Amino acid sequence: MTIRNxxxxxxxxxxxxxxxxxxxxxxxxxxxAEEMVIEVQSAAEMVSADNVAHWLISKDPSLQLIDVRSPDEFQKYHLENAINIPLSVILEDEYRDIVDQGVKMNVLYSNGTLDSHKGWMILRQLGFENNYVLQGGLNYWFDTIMNPQAPSVYSADEEFAKYDFRKAASGALGGGGAVTLTAPAKTKAKKPPIIRKKKKKAPEGGC
Amino acid sequence: MGPLVPQEIIGANWNLFIAFAIGVGFGFVLEQAGFSSSRKLAGMFYGYDTVVLKVFFTGAITAMLGLLFFSLFGWIDLNLVYVNPTFLGSAIVGGIIMGAGFIMGGFCPGTSVCAAAIGKVDAMVFIGGIFLGVFFFAEGYPLLKDFYMSGSYGPLKLHEVLGISSGVLVLLVIIAALGMFKLGEMAEKKWPREEY
Amino acid sequence: MKTKYMNPYLAGVLLGLVLLMAFFFSGRGLGASGAMKSVMVTAVDVVAPEHTANSDFYGKYVGEGKSPMKAWLVFEVLGVLVGGFLSGALSGRLNWKIEHFPGISSNRRLVFAALGGILFGFGAQLGRGCTSGSALTGMAVLSVGGFVTMAAIFGTAFALAYFFRKNWI
Structure with missing residues (x-):
């Protein structure tokens, strides 16, 4: 056979x-998959309810809460300034700029943490940065932030500080806790750095 | 994985070295194919030598197939590959002017460099002409700017326009190319040439 | 008739592989006229720096922190020179000559080469690339501009072939 053929x-x-x-x-x-195993083990995607409450009260502009529950549930109750992106549509183009960005810190939440984690895993595998999960979900949020339980008298000082903060937060965020005027700044919430989105370098070309 | 430099898998300072290495391969293949001879190149338009057609289309098709298969295997992210933006007006008129230059000069810029490398004086003169042509364009740029920018479609791809998948488009190009190769071979038989 | 050049289809496949490597490593295709533009711009910048600083066209390439000669295409074209030379040396094709159809004079060939070069240089700037940069590379990435430029170049050359036939056959 010839080269041509x-x-x-x-x-x-x-x-x-x-x-x-x-x-x-x-x-x-x-x-x-291996990289995901490492990420999941480190649990670095979790942010505590206390931290989120702190950012909410201080009106941190870089915080973006994302409610991954259904629109119905979102209508009934949602956290302040949260936006609703149900899991079923999380990959749609119109939300792309929200879930894949480099200026804000997205915190996903659902009732528990199952759905928010599902969303987080999908986004993380696509390589998107700056997405986090609210630890404990809304259920835990209600138990701790909205209706904080006073710690027992034998608790450590920091437990009381936390309780004071939660009560204050509860008041500020419209929960059932008594309104106290304790400054919430006691627990200085440390924020993970926002990873700037690597600009896709459009390669130069042409003649 | 790829492209390696835009993804910073290979440092950007290697890019110019890679450019040089790729250029060596490019020049070597062009010369081996006979693109250092203007008479061979011009033969394309008189039917006595269709090596341009064969090399050009085989090369383009090989690269098309390579890119699509690399993408399929996840070896290259096509979003990071430069796609020449389409400016319809300037592409057509520029192409027409280049076509006239091709039939008069017998080279295109790449082949003229290659021919100059082996001592073809006509190729060196051709390169001198290119410098002048670029100079004329640069000086006339204020007048040409509007036209230069007209008909902009961005990095438009042909299969998107036709509404078919890229794979089907490549298959169509292959079929068309095989037809042209056949025509070219028939033409070469009809107008035989002496070797030079 | 045996040809001393490589089988064109084999050469085409190799050309395609070189182009593919350019995409794979640098995310861009081949080119040629861009390097000549860089040389031109540099030369004009040396001769008349005020002129380049005030020009829309040159201003894109020269100025603070921009060095037109440190470009991908410049190094690629230097490679083409070396690669072409190596190939010519291996195949015994190195010699000074003005190649032309025996029916015309050397001078006529040179005049037409210069005219062709001027047109090609001008057209490549207008069309954003030459046969390698726009037509070949553009086609490989399925760019509409690539196909259009290719059709325009070859279509025009075919259409004008009759008028310049005395130069070639």
Missing amino acids: IVFLGMVFLGVVIAMVPENTTKPYKLT
Whole structure:
């Protein structure tokens, strides 16, 4: 067989193959399974309810709460300034700029933590940064922030400080706790750094 | 994985070295194919030598297939590959002017560099002409700017326009190319040439 | 008839692989005229720096922190020179000559080469790339501009072939 015929046959064969396989323009998963195992183990995606309450009260502009529950549930109750992105539509284009960005800190929440974690895992595997999960979810939020229980008298001082903060937060956020005027600044919430989105470098080209 | 430099898998300072290495391969292949001879290149338009057609289309198709398969295997992120933006007006008129230059000069810029490398004086003169042409464009740029920017469609891809998958488009290009290769071979038989 | 050049289809596959490597490593295709633009811009900048600083066109390439010669295409074209030379040396094709159809004079060939170069240089700037940068690379990434430029270049060359036939056949 001549080189010419080998090239012709090769082109036709590969052309038919490529015409038949589905298109793959990008590799969707940026993180490998092994990398995900490490991330999940470190639990760095969790942010505590206390921290979120603190940021909410101080009106931290870089905080973005994302409610991944259904619109119905969102209507009934949602955290202040939260936006509703149900799990079923989390990958749709209109939310892309919210879940994949480099200026805000997204905190996903659901009633428990199951759905918020599902959302987080999807986004994380796509390589998106700055998405977090509210530890304990809304249920825990209600127990601790909205209706804080006074610690027993034998508790450590910091437990009381936490309780004071929660009560104050509860008042500020419209919960059932008594309103006290203790400054909430006692627990200085440390915030994970916001990872700036790596700009996709449009490669230069042309002649 | 790829492209390696835009993803910073290879440092950007390697980019120019890579450019040089790729250029060596480019020049070597062009010269081996006979693109250092203007008579061979011009033969394309008189039917006595269609090596341009064969090399050009085989090369383009190989790269198309390569890109799509690399993307399929996850070896390259096509979003990070530069796609020439389409400016319809300037692409057509620029192409027409280049076509006239091709039939008169017998080279295109890449092949003229390659031919100059092996001592073709006509290629060196051609390169001198290119410098002048660029100079004329640069000086006339204020007048040409509006037209230069007209008909902008951004990085538009042909299969998107046609509404087919990229794979099907490549297959169509392959079929069309095979037809042209056949025509070219027939033409070469009809107008035989002496070797030079 | 045996040709001393490489089989064109094999050469085409190799050309495609070189182009693919350019995409894989640098995320961009091949080119040629861009390097000549860099040389031109640098030369004008040396001769008349005020002129380049005030120009829309040159201003894109020169100025603080910009060095037109430190460009990907410049190094690639230097590589083309070396690669072409190596290939010519291996195949015994190194010699000074003005190649032309025996029916015309050397001078006529040179005049037409210069005219062709001027047109190509001008057209490549207008069309944002030459046969390698716009047509070949553009086609490989399925860019509409690439196909259009390719069709315009080859279509025009075919259409004008009749008028310049005395130069070639």
